[in-house]
Every structure is written in C-alpha cells, then in structure tokens.
Amino acid sequence: MPEKPEVITVARKLKQHLIGLSFKNVEIYHNNVIAYPTVEEFKEKIKNKKIINIGTRGKWIVFDLESDYLLVHLRMEGRFFYRTKEDPRGKHEHVIFTLNNDQQLRYHDVRKFGKMVLISKEEANSKKPLSELGLEFDDEKLTENYLKKFYEKKNLPIKSVLLDQSIITGIGNIYADEILFLSNICPLTKAKNLTKKNRVDIIENTRAVLNAAIKEGGTTIRSYESEEGVHGLFQLKLKVHGKSKESCPECSKEIIKIQVGGRGTYYCPNCQKEKK
C-alpha cells in the first residue's frame, strides 16, 4: 500500500503528464470514492479546472487547481491509468476524468477504499483531511522535543503511534516496522516510555527509510508504469516487514509476526526488546 515515498512517486509521474491540462468532465461509477462534496457538486465543480501543480501532503496527492485542491488518497490499492475514450472501462475503474486534450485519467481501485476530496483552498487548511495532518518527515520542525510533547502522554504502543497521521504524516504499516527495527525499539513499547535517544533515533531512521524509498521509486517506477499504471507500488529492500520465520539480518535470530492495534507487525524480539 502506498506510503509517503510511493505517493510522492505517483504525484511526480502524474505531474509529468498532466501539468497545464484542464479537466473537461468526470464520470463517477462508484459514489463512495467521493468523500467531499456531494457527487453532483464534485462533477460540476471539477469542470474546466486547470491543473497548475501536483504535489503531496501526507499520503494525499494534491492537485493544485488554482482556486481549489483535488485531494486523492489511494489507500491500499488505488492507482491511475492513462487511457483514451475508446478504451472500454475496466471493472475496477471507478472515476474517469476526461482532459481537455481528450485523453483520460482513470482511477482504478480494486477494494474501493480510496477517497477523493474537492475543496476550495480557503476551506482546505481549516477542514479535514488536511487540517488533521501532522508534520512531514522532512519538516525541520520535526524534532525530538516535538515528538516528546505527543509521546509522553501516549499510553499506546509506539507502532500504533507511528501510524497516527496527526503526529508525523506519511508513515504506513510497512515502513513503521522498518523504522522501529533500525531504531532497536520493540513495537509494543508504550510511546510514553521511550527515551530521548529513542525519539532521536525514530526521527533519524524515519528520514533514512523514507528518503531511501523515494530514491528507489525514482529509479524503479518506470518498469511498472506501462504495465500496471501509475501507482508507485514498489518497495525498498525490507529488513523485517513480511519476514516472519526468516532470520534477522543483524543477529540471525527469528523474526516474528504479532498484531499491534489490529495491524500485522514484524520484528526481531532479540534486537528489539520491550522497555517497561
């Protein structure tokens, strides 16, 4: 599922194709994809909007439409395809944007978990979802002291807290496991019990993991694009996530899988000992 690096990669690819074009109209085949406003308003408001820029905020792709933002969250399986009007609609294509060059941008999502929001720039910063997002991993305001403020009152496992998008935004289930492994922190350790060094390590390793993945995405995405559309689904060489029963790359003991906050979580119990 896309986390920040994949979202950035997808946004970059979209930008290359779409910048300067306008939306002519949109067809919506699954209403639940449109989170805000109503489907009818969405269809009406998107018309003739010009794409000035495409970037990201957290895991949201942000289309800058001059007066508005089109926000797209891919969740687990959302992806975009470029098609022509003649191409038959695929089973999982739920939203089809026609551009002013008569090409189409199609949103494909097997599980229909993805969401789109069309919101004026005025409203955007004070309303969900953007108003709820915490700092980006590369924001210089992300400091040990910033984390301390949130963590010292959190009685939840650090794994769950890393996934809380209102503190640091952009980390998902896969990279959270990798960050904790590199930081030698047990995913079950309560956030309030972490040391200053733990918090420093988390910031450093979050940046290391996400930057490495972004770099990877820039080089490997090409091979996926023509076959599978623009979805940024690639992964950094992972050390623990998905590796249950394999041996730890550091100590060779067995990596195990547990559930934390309902999420599959992989770690090395030898390298990542729980602090009480």
Add this chain to the structure above:
DNA sequence: ATACTCCCCTGAGAGC
C-alpha cells in the same frame, strides 16, 4: 480526552 472496536471492500490463499 484517550483508547478501543467495527467497518468499508475484494481477491488471494488455505482448508476440505
């Protein structure tokens, strides 16, 4: 307020 649980949705894989 914080911390749970449930739910959305479908395909893949397991078990029979």
Add this chain to the structure above:
DNA sequence: TGCTCTCAGGGGAGTA
C-alpha cells in the same frame, strides 16, 4: 475442481 472461510489494511465513525 470448486466451494467456503479467513485475512489484509488506512482511517473514519461510533462507543466506553
């Protein structure tokens, strides 16, 4: 082969 069951998961809604 083909059926049924379970699971995966980001984040919002609802509840204790």
